[in-house]
Amino acid sequence: MWLRPIPEPDARVPGHMDVLLPRRSHQPPALNWREALFNPLTLTLVFAALIASVIGTAWAQDGTPGQASIPSVLLKWTPLLAQGFGYNILISVLSMAVGTLLGVLLGILQVSPVFVIRKFAWLVTQFFRNAPWLVLLFYAILLIPFQVTIFGVTMPFPGWLKAVIGLSLPVMAYMSEYVRGAIQSVPSGQWESAESLGFSRGQTMRMVILPQTVKRILPNWMNLYAVLTMATPLVSIIGVDDIMGYTRSALSAEGRPDVLIPMYLYVLCWFFIYCYPISLMTSRLERRYSVKL
Amino acid sequence: METVETFFQWLRQSYGIKITIGYDAWDRAQFLAGLWTTVKLSVLSIIFSLIVGVIGAFAQGSKYLILRAPIGIFVTFFRNTPPLVQLYFFFFALGSVLRVTTETGGSAPMVSAFSWAVISLSLFAGALNTEIFRSGIEAVPKSTLEASESLGFTRFQTYLYVVLPLALRISLPSLGTNLVNLVKTTSLAYAIAVPELLYAAAQIWSEQLNVREMMTVLLLTYILLVAVLVWILGRWEKALRIPGYGV
Numbered sequence: 416m417w418l419r420p421i422p423e424p425d426a427r428v429p430g431h432m433d434v435l436l437p438r439r440s441h442q443p444p445a446l447n448w449r450e451a452l453f454n455p456l457t458l459t460l461v462f463a464a465l466i467a468s469v470i471g472t473a474w475a476q477d478g479t480p481g482q483a484s485i486p487s488v489l490l491k492w493t494p495l496l497a498q499g500f501g502y503n504i505l506i507s508v509l510s511m512a513v514g515t516l517l518g519v520l521l522g523i524l525q526v527s528p529v530f531v532i533r534k535f536a537w538l539v540t541q542f543f544r545n546a547p548w549l550v551l552l553f554y555a556i557l558l559i560p561f562q563v564t565i566f567g568v569t570m571p572f573p574g575w576l577k578a579v580i581g582l583s584l585p586v587m588a589y590m591s592e593y594v595r596g597a598i599q600s601v602p603s604g605q606w607e608s609a610e611s612l613g614f615s616r617g618q619t620m621r622m623v624i625l626p627q628t629v630k631r632i633l634p635n636w637m638n639l640y641a642v643l644t645m646a647t648p649l650v651s652i653i654g655v656d657d658i659m660g661y662t663r664s665a666l667s668a669e670g671r672p673d674v675l676i677p678m679y680l681y682v683l684c685w686f687f688i689y690c691y692p693i694s695l696m697t698s699r700l701e702r703r704y705s706v707k708l
Numbered sequence: 709m710e711t712v713e714t715f716f717q718w719l720r721q722s723y724g725i726k727i728t729i730g731y732d733a734w735d736r737a738q739f740l741a742g743l744w745t746t747v748k749l750s751v752l753s754i755i756f757s758l759i760v761g762v763i764g765a766f767a768q769g770s771k772y773l774i775l776r777a778p779i780g781i782f783v784t785f786f787r788n789t790p791p792l793v794q795l796y797f798f799f800f801a802l803g804s805v806l807r808v809t810t811e812t813g814g815s816a817p818m819v820s821a822f823s824w825a826v827i828s829l830s831l832f833a834g835a836l837n838t839e840i841f842r843s844g845i846e847a848v849p850k851s852t853l854e855a856s857e858s859l860g861f862t863r864f865q866t867y868l869y870v871v872l873p874l875a876l877r878i879s880l881p882s883l884g885t886n887l888v889n890l891v892k893t894t895s896l897a898y899a900i901a902v903p904e905l906l907y908a909a910a911q912i913w914s915e916q917l918n919v920r921e922m923m924t925v926l927l928l929t930y931i932l933l934v935a936v937l938v939w940i941l942g943r944w945e946k947a948l949r950i951p952g953y954g955v
Contacts, residue, residue, distance in 0.1 A: 418858050460784055545934045547892040550906060554927070603724040645790040652792075652899050659793065672804050673939045683789045690788040 448557065461688060485677050492665040492678075499658035500685055503647040506579055506657070511640050514583035518590020525595040536591070543588035548646050555581030556653045578650040586643055594636045597628035634701040641693045645686060658682060726918040727925065742908025749825060749904055750891045752934070756830035757890060761837025765875075766867055778836065786835035793894055795828045799900045825897040833890040834938050838946065840886060844879030845871055863927050877948050884941040888934055893931075905929060 541684035543551065556579045562571045601624050609619040651659035662682050666675060716730025728735040764889070767779045786794065799821060806818040848871050856870040876883075898906040905926065913922040 460781060480749070542927075542931065545888070545892070545931050547895040547906075547930055549895045549898065550923075550927055550930060553910075554923055558923065634722075634795075641788070646792075648790045648792045659796065666800075675804050676797075677799040679793065679801040683785075683793055683797060686789045686793060687785060691784065694788055 425551045455476070461684070480595065485674060488669060488671075489677060489681050490676055492661075495661050495665060496658055496682065496685065499656065499661035499695075500689075502575070502655075502657045504689075506575060506582065506650060506655075507640070507644045507647050509579045510582035510586055511643055513579065514586025514643075515590055515636070517583065517587040519594050519625075521587060521591035522594025522598065525591060526598050528616075540588045540595075543584045544592065546585070548582070548585050549652065551584050552578060552581040552649055552653055555632050574653070574655045575650070578653065578655045582643060582646060584605060590636070591637050593632050594628065595638075596626055597631040599633060601627050623686070630704055634697050634704065637693055637697045637700070641690045641697070644690055644693075658685065715932060725921055726916060727921050728912060728918060729922075729925065732916075735916065738908050738912060739905075739925075742903060742905040744932070745822070745903055745908075746905040746952050747896045749822070749829070749843025749897060749902070750937075752826045752895065753829040753833060753890055754887055756826065757833035757837050757887075760830055761841050763871070764834065764838030765841035765845055768838065769867075782831075782914045783838050785836045786832055787839070791828070791832045791893055792899060794832055795896055795900060798828045799824045821897075821900045825894070825900065825902050829890060829893060829896075832893070833886060835881065838884050840879045840882050841875055843882075844875035844877075844955055847878045848874045848879065877950060878943050880941070880948065884938070884945070887941065888937060891934055891937055892930070 521536050521540060524532055525540065527533045527536065556574065559572060559577045559580065562569055564570075605623055605627070606619060609623045614623065648657060648659040651657050651663075654660075659682070662678060666678055713731045716727050719725045719727065720731070729739045730736075764779050764783065767775045768783075770776055803817055803819065803824060807815045808818050810816045851873070852870060853866060856866045861870065894904060895906045897904050898910070901907065909922050909926040913919045916922075
């Protein structure tokens with residue numbers, strides 16, 4: 416007994432007793448977003464990436480006089496790359512919006528009481544979830560007509576719009592699975608009490624169940640957005656303008672083999688700087704929400 | 709074989725559905741070669757990504773920062789950049805530097821496109837595997853480690869004989885998801901002209917102009933490949949199950 420000093424009674428802890436110390440939860444303190452984004456680790460990584468691109472330079476340089484230095488070459492093409500990256504972001508945001516909307520609907524259909532609808536929704540989900548993204552993109556690009564006629568008006572169907580559709584298909588399928596899992600994880604008591612209060616099935620879904628699933632889906636949803644953003648360079652393969660296409664144009668315009676490594680590293684850094692904060696926030700949210708379940 | 713070919717011929721003549729790989733020997737050979745390349749690419753990438761994951765997770769648990777930090781940077785960087793850009797970086801950027809002079813005086817790439825695809829995909833999936841194994845290792849109970857320590861195991865022996873077998877079983881479900889994704893990602897090799905499934909299919913549909921049919925065959929083939937992998941992983945998971953160990 417004398418080995419360990421008896422702690423002073425702690426007035427701040429309710430229910431404190433001398434014989435039984437209260438159980439303290441060991442939750443890590445939640446960080447605010449500023450600390451989450453700008454912590455030393457993040458900054459170190461970003462700088463390491465940037466420095467690596469400069470070192471890669473010196474290593475690959477032939478030392479021919481009269482040539483522009485590599486950082487200045489990168490700087491020269493930055494506006495073009497930024498424009499391309501803007502297209503990537505635009506495509507990712509649009510695909511995410513379309514995919515989320517369709518995915519929530521499909522996910523609700525997956526828990527439908529009607530057997531046929533349920534099975535059909537499951538089949539669609541599995542099909543698009545297990546097909547490679549690139550193949551789905553090809554599907555969208557080659558099989559959607561390049562112009563559509565609605566009410567006698569012929570409208571062109573541009574490639575980037577098809578790319579948005581092609582990328583939203585897998586997003587829809589993943590989203591559908593998340594929604595199904597989240598709906599099924601809501602305790603059945605919620606359904607029963609809503610029913611006893613006279614809610615119809617649709618009302619229960621809309622007002623009781625879906626609001627509760629948001630919290631569970633959010634980390635997965637953000638992760639999915641990061642994955643989608645990292646899939647957007649695929650559109651360059653099928654000829655839609657984006658940062659990869661512009662990078663290759665810039666490289667062929669320069670025609671210098673020593674720019675290759677720094678340029679690709681530079682593009683990798685662009686994506687890293689955009690995606691890393693998202694994945695940090697995701698893991699933060701995951702950790703915070705996982706305690707309460 | 710004869711009857712199958714007759715069937716596909718009949719399908720083409722009666723309905724205009726041109727599944728050329730059904731009756732054209734050349735197309736079929738091309739398609740099967742593509743399928744074989746995809747299988748080889750997948751198997752090699754899976755094996756190497758598992759090796760990268762095991763080594764990475766071991767290094768992440770090290771007490772030396774000098775070992776932990778590079779692995780941490782590698783994992784974070786590869787997880788948060790697009791696999792396609794990584795592939796381009798390896799193939800176009802590093803591939804242009806790593807060249808050897810042939811006997812005839814020309815310059816030839818030291819590493820083939822196929823090998824770059826394997827390297828790039830293994831590193832990408834390996835970074836994710838590292839994270840998966842690490843969380844599996846963290847889930848191994850401390851008392852098990854203490855028990856193995858008290859039996860006189862070194863840190864490496866503990867890792868090899870105690871931690872890894874348990875961690876593997878714990879991380880098997882998420883590992884499965886990642887490996888399925890890896891098989892799907894092998895289609896990226898199309899971009900650097902590795903003659904895999906998508907590439908072979910694209911060759912066929914640009915020659916025969918049967919995009920719709922080939923596309924459907926292609927999608928179904930990929931889904932079949934994934935289904936086979938999921939089946940194997942399911943069997944593996946069942947075989948490795950420890951009775952009484954709650955996972």
